[in-house]
Amino acid sequence: DDPLVIAGRTYRSRLLVGTGKYKDLAETKAAIEASGAEIVTVAIRRTNIGQHADEPNLLDVISPEKYTILPNTAGCYTVADAVRTCQLARELLGGHRLVKLEVLGDEKTLYPDVVATLEAARILVDDGFEVMVYTNDDPVVAKKLEDVGCIAVMPLAAPIGSGLGIRNPYNIRTIVENASVPILVDAGVGTASDAAVAMELGCDGVLMNTAIAEAKNPVLMAEAMKLGVEAGRKAYLAGRMPRRRYASASSPLDGTFF
Amino acid sequence: DDPLVIAGRTYRSRLLVGTGKYKDLAETKAAIEASGAEIVTVAIRRTNIGQHADEPNLLDVISPEKYTILPNTAGCYTVADAVRTCQLARELLGGHRLVKLEVLGDEKTLYPDVVATLEAARILVDDGFEVMVYTNDDPVVAKKLEDVGCIAVMPLAAPIGSGLGIRNPYNIRTIVENASVPILVDAGVGTASDAAVAMELGCDGVLMNTAIAEAKNPVLMAEAMKLGVEAGRKAYLAGRMPRRRYASASSPLDGTFF
C-alpha cells in the first residue's frame, strides 16, 4: 500500500480527526492518540491555538511537533471570512500553508456554499496556501475544485454532525474515479463501518470529529475508527468478491457497488 | 471486552473462517493465518480430514493443536445426511463434539431448511453434540434453535456465496436482543464493512469463507476482515453517536439502527 501524501508529506494513517465537542482537553488528547491520526484539524474560530494568551491552548496537548495541524474555517459563511481565517491561522502557526477550507451555505444543514467555496479556494491558492477543501458530493464541483488547484478534495458523506454515513456512494465513487488529487470523505461518518465503506469506495482518507467525540466512549470509538479505516483500505486493495444474488448465479451483479 | 466463549472455550478472535474455494492448501493456510481466526470450519463432505488416507489432509495445514476445528454439514439436504455427517466428523476427530449444522433447503439459494434444521438439531443435541447452527434471519426460528439446545445460532446475512452483506439488519438486531447464546452471522458477508456492520449490530462473531477466498488477494482480504470485525466490535462497545438529519436537529433519529 502506498502511503497517503498530502502537500508533499507522507502519512501512514488515513484517518484525520477534529478537536471539537470533547469533554475536556484530556479527553481530546486521549481520543486523538487512540485514533492514530497524524493530521488534526482545528477550527480556528472556536479553538485557542494562541489567539488568547491566558487560556488553555490546544497546541499544548496536540503538539505541532507530533501532529500536522490542519487549521479549518468552520463557522465561516463568506469568502472574506474564510480567507481571513486562513490568514490568521498562517500567522498564528508561523507561516503554515496547509489549511482546510469550508465556506458554509446553510446554518441548518451546514452544507457548503460551493460557489463561495470555489471563489475562496482560488484566492487562497493564489495566496500560496495548500488548500484541502470541504465540498458536497457533486462530481462536477469536486473536479472544479481540483482544477483551481486544491491539493485534496473532501466531499461530505452526509451533513456535518449527522452520523448518517455515506448517503450517496455512487457520487463518492465517481469523484474518486475522476480525481488526480487525494479524495477524503469529510463529515457524516457515524460509526466504524461507515469509515470502512468510505475507504472501500477508494477514498484516500476520512476526516471525522462528532462520531468520535459524541460516542459514549470516545477513546474506544477512536480505536474502532482507526481499525475501520484500515479494514476498508485493505479491503479496497484486496479487491472484493463480486456481488451475486446467490452463489450459483451465472452472472455477478457487475457494476453494482452498493 | 469480554472474550467470545463457545462451548466453554474462550477465544480472542470473533472471526471464524471456512476452508473452501482456495487455490491450494498453501493459500488456505496463509489466508487463515492472516485472518487471525481461532475457529476454522471444515465441510466434511468436501474436505479430506482423514477420510482419504493418501490425499492431502487439511489438518496437516490447519492443525487441530492450533485451531478449533469446526466440522460442518455443508451440502447436506436431509436430516439423516446432516446427522450422519456430524457423526463421521466426531469419529474422524477422535470424539470431537462441536459441530456446525447446516441442512440446506434449496440448491439455488442455499437457504436452510429450517424445519429439517430444527429436527436435526434436536437429534444432535440429544446425541451429545455441541451444535452451532446455520439458519435464516427469522427471530422466531432463531429462538427455537436456542430452545432446543444449540450453543450458538448463526443467521445468514444474505445467501451463502452472495457477498450481499446484511440484507435485513432489523432481523439480525432482533435476534441479538432476544438471545442468551452467542449469535454469529454466517454467510453473505462480502467485504470488511459488512463484517463491521454485523458486529455493530451486537453480534458475537462472524463466519465467512467466499468473501476471503474469492477476493483478488485473499490474504490481504483476510487481514481486512480481521480488522473489520475488531472495528465493528469496538464501535458496538463504544456506543455510537445518534443519527440525526443534521447536527442542529433537535431530536435524533431514535431507534433508527440502519
Add this chain to the structure above:
Amino acid sequence: DDPLVIAGRTYRSRLLVGTGKYKDLAETKAAIEASGAEIVTVAIRRTNIGQHADEPNLLDVISPEKYTILPNTAGCYTVADAVRTCQLARELLGGHRLVKLEVLGDEKTLYPDVVATLEAARILVDDGFEVMVYTNDDPVVAKKLEDVGCIAVMPLAAPIGSGLGIRNPYNIRTIVENASVPILVDAGVGTASDAAVAMELGCDGVLMNTAIAEAKNPVLMAEAMKLGVEAGRKAYLAGRMPRRRYASASSPLDGTFF
C-alpha cells in the same frame, strides 16, 4: 393483464385490506370502498361477524355479497387455536372454505411460527380449507407451504404494523420466481411506494391494514394504495429500463433489482 385468480374466483383488484384499527365502522367502510379492494380480511378473534348477536356486526358494513370475506387467524399462537378459529369462521360464514392462516411465534415482532404454520396448513388443507398463508420471507419455507397445498403464499415485507416497507426485496423476488401459486405481500407496507415496489417485484397482490387505518387520512391513503398497487403492477408488466450508473455506461447494472 391477466386478472388475479384466488380459489377459482377472479378479481380485478390486487389490493387486499384488513378491517382493524379504524375509528369506527363508518370509517372502515369508507376506507375499504376507497381502496377498491374486493377481498377483505377479518380477524375472527377480534371482530364480530355474528359471534355476538347483539353487537355491531362488520358484515352489515362489509357485505359478503359485495366482498370476498377472508377470515384470518390473527392472534393465534398455536396450531390448535388457528385450526379452531378457521373452523369457527367456516361455521359463522355458512361453509366458507377460504381462510388466511397466521400462526404467530412472537408477541413482540408478530413474526410467524413457520413450523406451526406448516403443521396447521397441512391440517386445514386436509380438512378442505382453501388456505392463504402468512409467512416470513424465506424462499424455502414459502415453497414448503405451496407444496402442502396452500393456494396462495403471503410473505411479510416487514413486521406486522411496522410500516417499514420491503426489507428484503431479494427474498421476495426469489419467492415469486419459484412459485406456482399467487404470492401476495402481507404485512409491513407503510405507504404507496411500498405497495408499488411489491408489485414491481412481480407479486400478485398486496394485503395491508395498518398503513391505511393509521394514516392521518385513511380514506385518502386507501386511494393512494389502490393507485400504488396499480402503478406497480403496470410497471412490472411494462418492463422497466435497466439501471445504470449513468446514461453513458456501457453496461447496465444487470441483475440488480434494488
Add this chain to the structure above:
Amino acid sequence: DDPLVIAGRTYRSRLLVGTGKYKDLAETKAAIEASGAEIVTVAIRRTNIGQHADEPNLLDVISPEKYTILPNTAGCYTVADAVRTCQLARELLGGHRLVKLEVLGDEKTLYPDVVATLEAARILVDDGFEVMVYTNDDPVVAKKLEDVGCIAVMPLAAPIGSGLGIRNPYNIRTIVENASVPILVDAGVGTASDAAVAMELGCDGVLMNTAIAEAKNPVLMAEAMKLGVEAGRKAYLAGRMPRRRYASASSPLDGTFF
C-alpha cells in the same frame, strides 16, 4: 389537493415528460398521451420544432394547443450555449418565455455545472424568461437558484438516464422544506415506485423521459408513471403511518423518512 401552478398556469397532472429516445413520433405521441402529462419538455438542440422546415416536426404530434411546451437546453455545456438555445426556442415558439435550463458539467454523468447554471439562470431571468432549472440535490444550490428568480427548481434524483431512483431522499426532503417555489424531481427515476417516492417526499412534480421511453412497453409504463405520481401525491397528503421496528414498539422511528 391544490393543483400544480407553474408560471401562473394551473395543471392537474404532476408528471412532466420528455420526448427523446422513442422509436418514432407515433410512439412518442401514444406514450405522452398515456402519461396524462400536460407539460412536455423538448430538447431544442435535438428536436425539430420548426428549425428544419422539411423534416418531421414534433409540434405536429405534440400540439402546443394541447400541451405546454417546455423547451430545454439539454446538451448545452456553457452559459452562452444555454442562453442562446433559450433565445432560439423563444423565437421558434413565438415569444414563449417558459424554459427548462440545464447547463451540463460532465459528459459522463450529465451532472449539472451548478456555477454555470446559476449564471445562466441570472441572465435568463433578467431577459424575461420564466426559468425552471435542473440542478444537483444540494439544498444550498437549490436555494440560490430560487433566490435568483427561478420559478421552479428541479433537483436530480440520480444521473440522467440512470434509472437509479432517489439516491438521497434526505437532500430532496430538505430542498422541499426550504422552498417557496415548486420542486420537481428531474432525472434518475427508473420505475413507478421511484416516482411515488419523489411525491411522498413532498415534491410538487416529477419529470422523466428515459424511464418511459426505454421501458419494454413505453405506453404501459407511461400509464404506470401517471398512477405512481398520483399514488405518491395522495400518500403524501394522506399522512403516512409512523415507521416502527414492530407494532408493539413504544416509540415510532420519528424523523426517519427513508
